Amino acid sequence: MDITFLENEEDGWGLKQIVVAILCIGMLIQTTASAQDVPADEIIRIEKLADYLKDDVKHQVAERGKVSAEALASYFREKFSERFFYDYQTFDHRFATYNETYGNQDNHRKRALDHMGKYADSTQWVLPFNYLNGNEVNAYALRHLARQHKMVDIAFLYFNDKKDPKYIRYFENQLRSLNHAFRKGQYEKIEDGNGVYEAFRSGYRILNWLWIHNMFLNEPEYSDKDQLQTIATLLQHGAHLYERNAGFRAGNHQTKGMSSLAMLAILLRDFKGTDLWFSRAMERLEEHLLKEINEDGFQFERSVHYHMSDINNYFYVFQLAKISGTEVSKVWEAKLRSLFTTLAKIAYPDKTAPVLQDDTDIPWGEKNEIAGAMTLGYLLFEDPTLGYFAEDRVAGRMYWFLQKRQLNLLKDIDRKKPAYGSLQFPDTHYYIMREGWNRNDKMMIISAGLDSKKPDHQHGDMLGIQAIANGHAILPNYQVRYSLKDFELFKNSMVKNVALVDDELQGKQWTSNKGGSGFGKFRELPAPKPLVWQSNDDFDLFVGSHDGFKNLGVSYTRQVIFVKDDYWIVKDNFQADTPHVYKQIWQGHYTVEQGPDLIRASFEDASGCDIYQLNPTDHVSSSGARGKQWTIVSKEKEHNFSFVTIIFPYKGYNNRIDETIAGPMLGGWKINQSEWKIAGKNPTSLTKDNKTYFFNVNEISLGPISVRPDKLTDLHIELEDGQLKVTLLGDTPVTVNTSGTDPERKNYKITPGDQFISRLKK
Numbered sequence: 182m183d184i185t186f187l188e189n190e191e192d193g194w195g196l197k198q199i200v201v202a203i204l205c206i207g208m209l210i211q212t213t214a215s216a217q218d219v220p221a222d223e224i225i226r227i228e229k230l231a232d233y234l235k236d237d238v239k240h241q242v243a244e245r246g247k248v249s250a251e252a253l254a255s256y257f258r259e260k261f262s263e264r265f266f267y268d269y270q271t272f273d274h275r276f277a278t279y280n281e282t283y284g285n286q287d288n289h290r291k292r293a294l295d296h297m298g299k300y301a302d303s304t305q306w307v308l309p310f311n312y313l314n315g316n317e318v319n320a321y322a323l324r325h326l327a328r329q330h331k332m333v334d335i336a337f338l339y340f341n342d343k344k345d346p347k348y349i350r351y352f353e354n355q356l357r358s359l360n361h362a363f364r365k366g367q368y369e370k371i372e373d374g375n376g377v378y379e380a381f382r383s384g385y386r387i388l389n390w391l392w393i394h395n396m397f398l399n400e401p402e403y404s405d406k407d408q409l410q411t412i413a414t415l416l417q418h419g420a421h422l423y424e425r426n427a428g429f430r431a432g433n434h435q436t437k438g439m440s441s442l443a444m445l446a447i448l449l450r451d452f453k454g455t456d457l458w459f460s461r462a463m464e465r466l467e468e469h470l471l472k473e474i475n476e477d478g479f480q481f482e483r484s485v486h487y488h489m490s491d492i493n494n495y496f497y498v499f500q501l502a503k504i505s506g507t508e509v510s511k512v513w514e515a516k517l518r519s520l521f522t523t524l525a526k527i528a529y530p531d532k533t534a535p536v537l538q539d540d541t542d543i544p545w546g547e548k549n550e551i552a553g554a555m556t557l558g559y560l561l562f563e564d565p566t567l568g569y570f571a572e573d574r575v576a577g578r579m580y581w582f583l584q585k586r587q588l589n590l591l592k593d594i595d596r597k598k599p600a601y602g603s604l605q606f607p608d609t610h611y612y613i614m615r616e617g618w619n620r621n622d623k624m625m626i627i628s629a630g631l632d633s634k635k636p637d638h639q640h641g642d643m644l645g646i647q648a649i650a651n652g653h654a655i656l657p658n659y660q661v662r663y664s665l666k667d668f669e670l671f672k673n674s675m676v677k678n679v680a681l682v683d684d685e686l687q688g689k690q691w692t693s694n695k696g697g698s699g700f701g702k703f704r705e706l707p708a709p710k711p712l713v714w715q716s717n718d719d720f721d722l723f724v725g726s727h728d729g730f731k732n733l734g735v736s737y738t739r740q741v742i743f744v745k746d747d748y749w750i751v752k753d754n755f756q757a758d759t760p761h762v763y764k765q766i767w768q769g770h771y772t773v774e775q776g777p778d779l780i781r782a783s784f785e786d787a788s789g790c791d792i793y794q795l796n797p798t799d800h801v802s803s804s805g806a807r808g809k810q811w812t813i814v815s816k817e818k819e820h821n822f823s824f825v826t827i828i829f830p831y832k833g834y835n836n837r838i839d840e841t842i843a844g845p846m847l848g849g850w851k852i853n854q855s856e857w858k859i860a861g862k863n864p865t866s867l868t869k870d871n872k873t874y875f876f877n878v879n880e881i882s883l884g885p886i887s888v889r890p891d892k893l894t895d896l897h898i899e900l901e902d903g904q905l906k907v908t909l910l911g912d913t914p915v916t917v918n919t920s921g922t923d924p925e926r927k928n929y930k931i932t933p934g935d936q937f938i939s940r941l942k943k
Contacts, residue, residue: 217454221420224360227409233416238451254405256451257412258398264448264505265391266582269398275581276340283577289337293348296331302354303361306368306377320375321664327369327377328385329355336393339400346402352393353407356414363417371425374694378421380438387418387441388497391448392581416452419445423458429468431634433487433494436473439465440494447501463509466498470516475608478519478526482638483609483630484538485524485549486660492520492554493579499561500582521558521567524551526601527613530622532570535647536658537611537628539638539672544665545807547657553579560587565597603716603743606630610711614721614743623650623830625749627741629709629725637702641674641688643709643727644739648749650830651788657768659809663700667806672701674766675804676811680739680753680824681764682730712738712912713934719872720744720897724912724933735761738912740895742874747848749828750867752876752895754912760818765826767792771812775840777801780812788831791838795825795852795865795876825865825876857881861893871900874910886921886941900941908936 219225219233231239231248242248242256262268267275280286299312304326311317318326325331332352339348359377362368369375376382394411397403422442426435439462446459473481473491480488495517502509528534533548540549555570557579573591575583598618605612610630616622625648631639648656656678661671673688674681681687690704707729715722721743730737740752755763771780771792778794780801792814800815816822829847831837839845844852847867855868861878868874875881875896880889886905888896894911905922909915909931919926922939931937 217420217423217457219416219420219452219454221417221424224363224417225413227406227413230409230413233452233454235451235453250405250409254408257408260451261395261398261448264501265395266500266504267395267584269395272396272399279577279580280341282574283580285337285577286341289334289341292331292334293338296335297351300326300355302351303358304355306359306362308369308375323369323375323377324382327375327379327382329389330385333389333392336396340396344400344402349397349400349402349407352397353410356390356411360414360417378418379434380422380426381434383418383422384437384439384441387415387445390415391441391444412449415445416449419449419455419458423454423461426461426465429465429472431473431481432637433482433490435465436469436491436494439469440498443498444501447505447507459507462498466495467510467512470495470512474516474519475606477606477608478523479606479609479611480520481609481632482538482635483611483628483632484540484638485527485534485536485551486540486542487538487638488520488523489551489554492517492557495520496557496561497582504584518558518562518564521555521562521564523606524555524558525566525570525599526604526606527611527626528570528599529624529649530616530618531620531649531652535626535649536660537626538640538642540660541662542660544660544662545671545809546660547654549660556591559594560590563590563595565595566599568594568596569598571596603721605714607714610709612711612714612723612741614716614723614741614749616746621651621832623743623746624648625656625741625743625828627723627725629711629723629727631706631709636706637700639703639706640672640677641686641703641706642677642679643687643707643729644725645674645677645679646741646751647678648828648830650790651784651786651832653784653788653790655769655782655790655830656828659768659807669701670806672703676768676806676809677766678768679766680737680755681766682733682735682737682755682761685730685733687727687729715934718745719899722908722910722934724910726912730755733761734758740910740912742910744850744867744874747850748830750874751824751826751828753824753826755819755823756821758820760820762815762817763819763822763824764813764815765824767812767814768809769812770810771803773801773803773812777814779838779840780814781837787833789837791827791829791831793827793829793838793847795827796823796863798824823863823877857883857898873898876910884921887919889918890915891917903941903943905939905941906936907938909933 227250231253239248242252244252262270301313308323335348335351368377371379419442422438426439442458443462446455446462449455475481480491499513499517524534534551536547536549552570552572553576555567556572556575558567559571571594603613603615612627614625625646628642628645646656647658659671659676661668669691674686687707688703691701692704693701707727709725709727711725713722713724723741726738735755735757738754742750753765769782771782773780777798777800780792781789783789798814799817801812803810803812827847829838850867850869853866855866855873857873859866859875859878860880864878865876866873877893879893888907892915894915897908897910899906911933914930914932917929917931919939921942923942
């Protein structure tokens with residue numbers, strides 16, 4: 182806004198001065214209303230903590246007008262007993278149950294000793310520096326040091342190792358070393374990419390230190406002074422997060438920081454300004470819920486790992502708010518519940534989930550374990566459909582953030598098999614083709630989306646598919662790890678079930694992150710365009726395109742058809758003015774001895790999957806890495822070509838595609854043996870009873886009946902009770918003429934997925 186001032190030549194207050202004064206007063210009022218009391222640029226000295234208490238709290242704690250360290254520490258022990266996820270006074274019993282249930286003692290010891298063997302308690306917090314063994318600490322390691330994950334293991338080791346006080350001393354000294362580095366400015370800054378106080382790392386550290394603080398509160402070795410030093414440090418962290426998160430920033434990093442800021446505001450609400458912390462944290466978190474949890478319920482980064490990470494971020498706040506009787510927006514419950522129901526919708530029949538984008542928990546894993554997250558969902562909402570996926574115990578970490586009442590619910594879980602069938606996520610653009618919920622049932626997921634705001638975690642899998650059958654991932658994808666040297670390979674198209682042209686991959690212009698910790702992303706990915714989604718009693722149909730080969734002058738579409746409940750048809754269509762090599766990439770341990778048109782994977786229980794080409798191809802080869810394998814089927818020197826590929830899972834040797842005979846059957850479906858006469862370019866058909874799938878046809882006829890699209894296309898035809906049902910399966914609209922029907926149709930325009938029904942002439 183521009184303001185033009187009129188100068189007053191007389192002495193005294195002119196219009197300019199009055200306006201400036203009004204603006205200054207307004208800014209002062211606004212600043213006062215939004216300013217926090219706790220300083221962000223210093224750690225409050227223990228003897229000064231009482232100065233930052235709210236007046237009523239200070240009056241309550243003071244003795245003869247003074248607040249002693251002993252009284253203040255005692256007060257906060259009482260408040261943590263009331264406000265934390267569990268009462269620290271029940272720790273010994275809870276810890277014994279934890280050890281008996283989870284048996285994590287050896288793992289905690291291993292992780293704790295690993296951390297202590299690498300870092301001095303008074304460690305550095307800025308690169309470069311070395312581990313205690315002399316090796317260099319890299320950016321990836323520093324980021325994990327900043328999160329303080331393994332400090333929790335050190336706390337557990339204290340209790341498992343006869344309460345040796347050295348472990349508490351190590352925690353205290355490492356905390357103090359960060360405070361010292363902060364005062365001296367000797368820590369990694371946010372602008373350098375590895376910021377120790379960056380929202381994500383700071384948020385993780387706060388959560389871990391709160392957890393440790395509550396574990397130690399009963400321990401004489403954890404003195405009043407130690408307790409107050411931890412609280413003072415956490416206050417500085419909270420103030421720092423508050424000041425640096427005045428605006429929304431997309432992504433899970435801010436979400437993690439604001440989750441921890443909200444927890445601090447609830448647990449330390451006795452200090453001045455923490456009401457502002459809570460308001461800001463909840464405002465930011467609600468923005469993330471509204472902007473980053475799509476309307477279809479999927480987290481916007483399209484990854485199961487980050488989806489479940491968001492569940493945890495919101496869970497901690499939602500749980501702690503309920504314990505403290507703190508009101509949260511109604512948006513929270515709806516959005517949080519949708520995160521859990523989304524996992525149910527994408528789940529495999531064996532109760533795991535597909536690997537989607539940057540899933541990183543178990544590198545090279547082909548499934549995601551979701552039982553832990555779903556158990557949390559069941560405990561929050563007591564929904565039997567979520568209970569179907571739940572286990573009788575939560576993940577070991579989450580055990581410490583649940584109340585006894587909730588844990589008791591796991592003794593008798595109410596379970597109900599989901600009713601979700603084939604479905605779509607219209608915002609996130611995942612598409613599910615599902616047979617059912619029996620363990621051996623088939624399911625496929627198609628990936629056809631790209632988040633425009635933050636595609637950092639997106640892989641080169643546009644229009645890629647994954648499938649499971651008979652309990653096996655017949656078309657897998659693989660989890661990744663940022664720090665591995667071949668992260669780029671496992672993030673790109675060669676390890677996805679996609680189609681490619683020549684030597685092009687979908688992901689282009691690979692770049693690492695600013696801090697150099699190993700995380701990387703593609704600057705360029707194909708833009709997807711889902712065209713059709715349809716689900717009916719006979720088949721599911723997906724049609725989509727992307728522009729990933731436009732630099733080669735090639736247009737591309739993919740059709741996926743689930744012939745219920747038998748097999749899938751994948752049709753990849755390429756068009757170009759010059760010849761190219763067209764490829765399909767298939768993941769899994771497929772053998773190629775039958776040549777390019779039939780590759781097979783066999784599993785230990787005699788189930789398997791055949792990938793069979795209806796249009797002859799030219800070449801097949803296999804490659805692999807990290808114990809994983811992929812097979813490349815190619816067609817060479819073609820301008821226009823379509824792969825018409827059958828994905829055929831089977832159970833038992835006799836149910837495979839019989840490679841020893843010509844024209845094999847597909848579980849009762851006949852290949853190119855239809856009664857219909859067909860014309861087109863390499864036309865093919867699949868027929869069972871009165872239903873037929875036709876590919877690359879421009880005319881089909883049966884006696885007096887004919888259907889004539891004006892271009893090559895794909896159709897599903899059903900003749901039943903004197904009716905002709907025609908569904909367009911192709912990737913572009915066509916104009917159809919029919920004869921032998923009543924009425925006859927002339928120049929009837931239909932788009933992909935459309936169906937028309939005509940009576941047959943008598």
